[in-house]
Amino acid sequence: MTAALHYIATDWGQMFPLLVENTWLTLYMVVVTLIFGGLLGLALGVLLYTTRRGSILQNGVVYNVLNVVVNIVRPIPFIILIAALGPLTIVFVGTTIGPNAAIFAMVIGATFGIARIVEQNLVTIDPGTIEAARAAGAGPWRIIFTLLIPEALGPLILGYTFVFIGIVDMSAVAGAVGGRGLGDFAIQYGYSRFNWEITFVVIVVIVVLVQLVQFLGNWLARKALRR
Amino acid sequence: MNSEERAIVSTIVQFDNVSKVFTTTQQVVTAIDGVSLSVEEGEIFGVIGYSGAGKSTLVRLVNGLERVSSGTLTVAGQDVGVMRESDLRKVRLGIGMIFQQFNLFNSRTVAGNVAYPLRVAGWKKADRDSRVAELLDFVGLLDRAHDYPDRLSGGQKQRVGIARALATSPKLLLADESTSALDPETTQEVLRLLQKVNRELGVTIIVITHEMDVVRSIADRVAVLENGRIVEQGAVFDVFSNPRTETARRFISTVIRNQPSPGDLDRLQRTHKGRIVNVEIHESLRIGTLLSHAFSDHGVQFEVVYGGIGAIQDRSFGSLTLELNGPPGGVDSLIASLQSVTSVEEVRS
Numbered sequence: 348m349t350a351a352l353h354y355i356a357t358d359w360g361q362m363f364p365l366l367v368e369n370t371w372l373t374l375y376m377v378v379v380t381l382i383f384g385g386l387l388g389l390a391l392g393v394l395l396y397t398t399r400r401g402s403i404l405q406n407g408v409v410y411n412v413l414n415v416v417v418n419i420v421r422p423i424p425f426i427i428l429i430a431a432l433g434p435l436t437i438v439f440v441g442t443t444i445g446p447n448a449a450i451f452a453m454v455i456g457a458t459f460g461i462a463r464i465v466e467q468n469l470v471t472i473d474p475g476t477i478e479a480a481r482a483a484g485a486g487p488w489r490i491i492f493t494l495l496i497p498e499a500l501g502p503l504i505l506g507y508t509f510v511f512i513g514i515v516d517m518s519a520v521a522g523a524v525g526g527r528g529l530g531d532f533a534i535q536y537g538y539s540r541f542n543w544e545i546t547f548v549v550i551v552v553i554v555v556l557v558q559l560v561q562f563l564g565n566w567l568a569r570k571a572l573r574r
Numbered sequence: 575m576n577s578e579e580r581a582i583v584s585t586i587v588q589f590d591n592v593s594k595v596f597t598t599t600q601q602v603v604t605a606i607d608g609v610s611l612s613v614e615e616g617e618i619f620g621v622i623g624y625s626g627a628g629k630s631t632l633v634r635l636v637n638g639l640e641r642v643s644s645g646t647l648t649v650a651g652q653d654v655g656v657m658r659e660s661d662l663r664k665v666r667l668g669i670g671m672i673f674q675q676f677n678l679f680n681s682r683t684v685a686g687n688v689a690y691p692l693r694v695a696g697w698k699k700a701d702r703d704s705r706v707a708e709l710l711d712f713v714g715l716l717d718r719a720h721d722y723p724d725r726l727s728g729g730q731k732q733r734v735g736i737a738r739a740l741a742t743s744p745k746l747l748l749a750d751e752s753t754s755a756l757d758p759e760t761t762q763e764v765l766r767l768l769q770k771v772n773r774e775l776g777v778t779i780i781v782i783t784h785e786m787d788v789v790r791s792i793a794d795r796v797a798v799l800e801n802g803r804i805v806e807q808g809a810v811f812d813v814f815s816n817p818r819t820e821t822a823r824r825f826i827s828t829v830i831r832n833q834p835s836p837g838d839l840d841r842l843q844r845t846h847k848g849r850i851v852n853v854e855i856h857e858s859l860r861i862g863t864l865l866s867h868a869f870s871d872h873g874v875q876f877e878v879v880y881g882g883i884g885a886i887q888d889r890s891f892g893s894l895t896l897e898l899n900g901p902p903g904g905v906d907s908l909i910a911s912l913q914s915v916t917s918v919e920e921v922r923s
Contacts, residue, residue: 473675479677498679
C-alpha cells in the first residue's frame with residue numbers, strides 16, 4: 348500500500364452529495380443517449396437491413412452510402428470523435444462543455460454502434476416470414492413495424508442492454524473532456540487527488556448500475572422470447 | 575382446348591409465353607422459359623418438377639412476389655406482369671399462400687398469425703376476432719388460438735398457415751411444397767384439408783410439389799416442369815397413364831411401383847422358365863376374364879409374377895407381369911389377343 352492511500356482522509360460529508368449529483372448526471376446522459384441514439388440507431392439499422400440486395404426496400408446506392416458512413420464513423424475512438432465533433436456540437440448545442448454537449452457526441456457514437464447491432468439482429472429473421480407477410484399484402488413499412496421489429500425484439504433488447512454498458516463507458520470518457528458525471532468525478536476527486544477510495548466507490552456505483560440494467564434487460568428479453 | 579375459349583368461361587390464372595430471368599453480376603439465369611398454361615376456377619392444379627425446375631419461381635409470379643420478365647400473366651382478369659407494387663398488394667389480398675416451412679410469425683400467437691392478413695386488409699377488431707375463430711374452427715385448431723407457433727407440431731403449423739392464407743377469403747390459394755416438410759401421415763391430413771378447402775369453399779388451388787403422391791391424391795390437372803419449361807400438361811390421369819417424357823415416367827414410378835426393375839427382371843428370368851410379359855392395366859380392361867380363357871383358347875398357363883394396380887384420380891391404373899407357359903404359337907396368339915386391348919411388352923433376355 349502506498350502512503351498516498353492514507354494521506355487524505357475522505358470527507359464524505361462533502362463528497363456524498365457530489366457523488367449523488369454525478370450519479371444522476373451520468374444516468375441523465377446515458378438515458379437520453381440511449382433514447383435518442385437508440386431510436387436513430389434503430390432507424391439506421393433498419394435502413395441498412397431493408398436496403399440491402401433482395402430486401403424489401405432494396406436500394407444499392409442508399410445501402411452503400413450508409414454502409415460506408417457507418418464503417419467510417421464506428422472505428423473512431425470515442426475520445427477522438429468528441430473532439431472531431433466539436434464544431435458540430437457548437438452549432439447544435441452552443442457549447443462543447445457540460446452534459447448536453449457530451450450527450451450530442453454520445454448520441455452520434457451510439458447511433459452508429461446501435462445501427463450495426465440492429466442490422467445484425469434483423470439479418471437472423473427468417474426471410475420466409477417476410478415473404479409470408481408480403482404474400483398477405485403487407486407493404487414495407489408495415490413489415491418493418493409489425494414483423495421485423497417484433498420478430499427480433501428479444502435479441503434487440505439484449506443488444507440495447509449491451510449498448511447501455513458501452514454508453515456508460517462513453518459517458519466516463521465524455522466526463523473527462525468536460526462532460527461531468529461519474530467519470531469526471533472519479534478523475535477529478537479520485538485519480539487527480541490520489542484518492543483511491545473515491546475511485547473505488549465510483550466503480551461500485553457503476554457496477555451496481557450496470558448489473559441492474561443487465562438484469563432488467565435479461566428479464567425483458569426473456570419475456571419477449573417467452574422463455 | 576383453345577385457351578381463348580377458356581378465358582371467357584372461367585380461367586383464373588393464365589400464363590402466356592411467360593419467362594422469368596434472374597440477372598446477377600456473374601450470370602443470367604432463365605428460371606421460367608416461355609411457359610403457357612391456364613388454371614380454371616375451382617380446380618386443383620398441380621405443378622410437379624424436381625428441385626431447381628423453377629416451380630417456386632413459377633408460383634411466385636402469380637402473386638407478384640417475383641416479377642414477370644416477358645410474356646403475359648393474367649390473374650383474375652388483371653395483368654399482374656405490368657402492375658405497380660402498390661397495386662399488387664391489393665391483388666395479394668385475394669390470393670392466399672402457404673409454404674414448405676410454414677413461415678409463421680413466431681412473435682404472434684396462432685390467432686395473431688391468422689389475424690395478420692385481416693389487419694393488412696383493414697378489418698375492425700371485432701370482425702377480425704370472429705373471422706379468426708371461424709377459420710381456426712375450420713382447420714380444427716380453435717383450442718390452440720392463444721398458443722405460440724413454437725408449441726405446435728408440423729401438421730398443426732401448416733393448418734395455421736392454411737387458416738392464415740384463407741383469412742381474407744381468397745379465390746386462389748398457392749401451395750408451395752406445402753407438405754414437403756411433413757411426415758406421410760401428416761401429409762395426408764394436410765392434403766385432405768386442402769381438398770376440403772377446394773370442395774367446401776370453392777377455392778382454386780395451385781399445388782407446387784416434387785411429390786407425385788400429392789398430385790395423385792388431390793390434383794385435377796397437372797403440369798410437369800423441367801428446366802423452367804412445361805414438358806407435359808393435362809388431366810392427371812391422362813398425363814400419368816400415358817407419359818410422353820422420361821421426367822413424367824420417373825415421377826409415376828415413385829408412386830406406382832408395379833414395373834419390375836432390371837434387377838427384378840434378372841431374378842424373374844432366372845426363376846421362371848416361361849416367357850415374361852408386362853401388361854398395362856387400365857380401368858376398362860377386364861384382365862381376369864381375358865386370362866380365364868388363356869388355357870382353353872390358347873393352351874397357355876399363366877402365373878402373375880410381379881405388378882400392382884393402384885388408382886389415379888379414382889381410376890384404376892397399373893401393370894401386371896405374367897409368366898406364360900405353353901406352345902409357342904399359343905403364347906403368341908395370347909399375346910396378340912391381349913395386345914388388341916392394352917399395351918403388352920415382352921421381356922427378353
